[in-house]
Amino acid sequence: MMRILELVVILLIIAVTAGILFGKRERRLNAVLCMSLVLVVLLHGIIDHFRIQIAPAYAAVLMLIIVLLLRLAKL
Numbered sequence: 637m638m639r640i641l642e643l644v645v646i647l648l649i650i651a652v653t654a655g656i657l658f659g660k661r662e663r664r665l666n667a668v669l670c671m672s673l674v675l676v677v678l679l680h681g682i683i684d685h686f687r688i689q690i691a692p693a694y695a696a697v698l699m700l701i702i703v704l705l706l707r708l709a710k711l
Contacts, residue, residue: 641680642690648676649696656703663708670704673697 638646652669659665677697680686686694 641684
């Protein structure tokens with residue numbers, strides 16, 4: 637059964653992906669999206685501990701963070 641923070645991580649992945657695809661290319665928005673990903677994953681790791689079952693979600697988070705950092709570097 638999925639824990640609450642795991643569900644939050646999955647929903648945040650969907651929201652950030654939508655923000656990247658459909659949002660404006662603003663530096664502040666990219667920074668907020670990146671920081672929210674990092675914060676939620678760290679909270680999940682500290683409170684619920686990382687689990688191997690959602691490793692693909694962690695990989696997606698890592699990819700999104702890389703994309704956001706590249707977008708921040710370009711702007």
